[in-house]
Amino acid sequence: MRKGLGILVVLVSFTIQNVFAKRIEKAAIKRIRTIEVVALDSVQGYQKKYVTPDENLNDIFAEKIDSLVNSWYMRNVFDRPERIENQDSIPIVSLPDSIYIERLQAIDSYVDLSFNKTVKNFIELYTQRRRDQVEMMLGLAGYYFPIFEEELDRLDMPLELKYMAIIESALNPAARSRANAVGLWQFMYGTGKMYKLEIGTFVDERRDPVKSTKAAARYLNDLYRIYKNWHLVIAAYNCGPGNVNKAIRRSGGARDYWSIYYRLPRETRGYVPAFIAAAYVMTNYEKHNLQPRYPDFPIVADTMMVNSYLHFKQVAEITQVPIEVLRALNPQYRMDIIPAKADKPYVLKIPIETVADFIDNEEEIYAFKRDEFFPNNSIINPQSRSTYYPTDIKGKDKVIYTVKSGDNLGFISEWYHVGVSDLRYWNNIHRNLIRVGQKLSIYVPAGQADFYADVNRMSFSDKQAFKKKTPVTKAGSTSQQVTKSGEFVYYTVRRGENLWSIARKFPGVSNNDIIRWNDINNGKKIFPGQKLKIKPRS
Incomplete structure (x- = not known):
């Protein structure tokens, strides 16, 4: 516009x-x-x-x-x-x-x-x-x-x-x-x-x-x-x-x-x-035959007035509202910081079911790690916009895991071959506390989402056995399936793949490029073992 x-x-x-x-x-x-x-x-x-x-x-x-x-x-x-x-x-x-x-x-x-x-x-x-x-x-x-x-x-x-x-x-x-x-x-x-x-x-x-x-x-x-x-x-x-x-x-x-x-x-x-x-x-x-797909943040929210500096992490730690939810409900705050003052208040939207918890713990929320987030009650050395473009997930696939009875972060990190500290950071987890039914966002190397797709449905014993398997990495999976001939490479389609997921393995390549290079009439009908001609971008 x-x-x-x-x-x-x-x-x-x-x-x-x-x-x-x-x-x-x-x-x-x-x-x-x-x-x-x-x-x-x-x-x-x-x-x-x-x-x-x-x-x-x-x-x-x-x-x-x-x-x-x-x-x-x-x-x-x-x-x-x-x-x-x-x-x-x-x-x-x-x-x-x-x-x-x-x-x-x-x-x-x-x-x-x-x-x-x-x-x-x-x-x-x-x-x-x-x-x-x-x-x-x-x-x-x-x-x-x-x-x-x-x-x-x-x-x-x-x-x-x-x-x-x-x-x-x-x-x-x-x-x-x-x-x-x-x-x-x-x-x-x-x-x-x-x-x-x-x-x-x-x-x-x-x-x-x-x-x-x-x-x-x-x-x-x-x-x-x-x-x-x-x-x-x-x-x-x-x-x-x-x-x-x-x-x-x-x-x-x-x-x-x-x-x-x-x-x-x-x-x-x-x-x-x-x-x-x-x-x-x-x-x-x-x-x-179109059906709404609802976002993973609360549709029903309420507004709180904020009269002092406040960081999303302070709210998330005390109320246990995931920081991603706070960001989704409050996209106007560019660095997770609400720069409110007594003479210039701002609004904070939170899930409706969290309002009572916020009010009951308001003083504790503002006091939590106050000196760490706002030394001398001032905003100094603000972080770059990692809230919307975090470097630790760039280029990775997101998978969702639902916490089961008996799970802990140590087990989950082993099943997905990621660090416990990464799990805490991605999901704003404090003191390793997780609850049954909680959905955890986990970022795995590009091209590995299909490898981990069934973990959510496995029994505990199956997951313990699964952790010993070697994950198919982006580089490994691609190199094992690619042969080179001149300016093109030939990629062998695996079970469960589609043109969109294949294109993501080759930076700068779109699914439409693959369709054009291979004269494909119906992109939905690719099959395991099929060889696709791809011209990698330099």
Whole structure:
């Protein structure tokens, strides 16, 4: 989103648009439950109104959606995806246009949900090409959508604007674009400051779900005062009012999105169709056999006011809330530190069931290792951002182990061939205390997740025998399965592998590269013993 043009541009744009408005007839732009259809097949009762937008812009948004799975934040609030595979190779099964139109018409929407081939391409991207990522977004929506809806309702704005965050960030509060737009609503630094978001060393409120939503709603309201058309507002949110104004001028003063469509930047041309497709899939996901995958942090949380310096580790040690949960609920704190003072309090979100424990032990929490975290009651020598990019897990596979009766950290470390100190660090364990049913995050070398996949289901005696087995390391497993011939190597597929897991063993190689090099038509149908041609990146 390129929104750094500032409020000055917004005000100038307002004047320009008033000039345009005098030159054209005033028309009813807002229609409730009306769909302007640019149909690809014959649908009785609908009339073609515009030149049909017929572009496939999926590449822009597919990359953004894919970044959801690949980000450190999402890998740590979700278990490892069950089917991240060569999705682009899956054949598309198209439904008749009339079905999509009927389903769009059934959505109660104040924002027009137009239909055309570009919209259809995005619907198929969401429902077929990127099913895993969409299921993750469906799960995250249960936490974030109520936040969005409350603020939109407070300002009497269409609640369906909540779907914009799907297009902006794929509901990843830690998202950062190539242009350095940050957060759920992808604010640039200047626009964030303009809308009073704090952006500093310890706090970045562009990542704060509540405050960034308030800022985004105000920005959308400012844009609506200019355009009085939600499609144009959505477009301007993406590319800035200046680009929308130029498109209007070049289109002879037309004030309809589809009329200025081909005058807009390429990404913005896909923005409104992607928004409409998001509204479709978030409403009709069950009809496409999509199921929400919920994040591994509490959906129900409460807010505590913090009036003094506080480190996440202080809270985690006393309340036994995993530090990863605190980070997931409070993504705005960049270094696990809340720099609160009596005259400048901050909020801390914690699981609802922990509130009483926090209140009862508040003094102990603040006092715990106070001199270690805040010598002389000051913040000094802050750690680098290891909270989101810890060096000890970089490039490793994450596996989850559920603690059983009789387990201890010594046993678990032997079964997974990791250090006890690593287990403590990864799971914020104090004094080796673990409880039955607790889920432990364990990081093993890349390519070894399949080797450890069955440990969770083994009996104690089987696990004791398993610890004597030599783990298949990334280098070992790859070298044993790779033969070289010229610029290519030939990799022998093992049982349980897919193109996504194989690609991870070769830095810089994607599953789509493997598909292209081997002329694979259906990436789901690779088999053990098959030899794949791969060109390693230098």
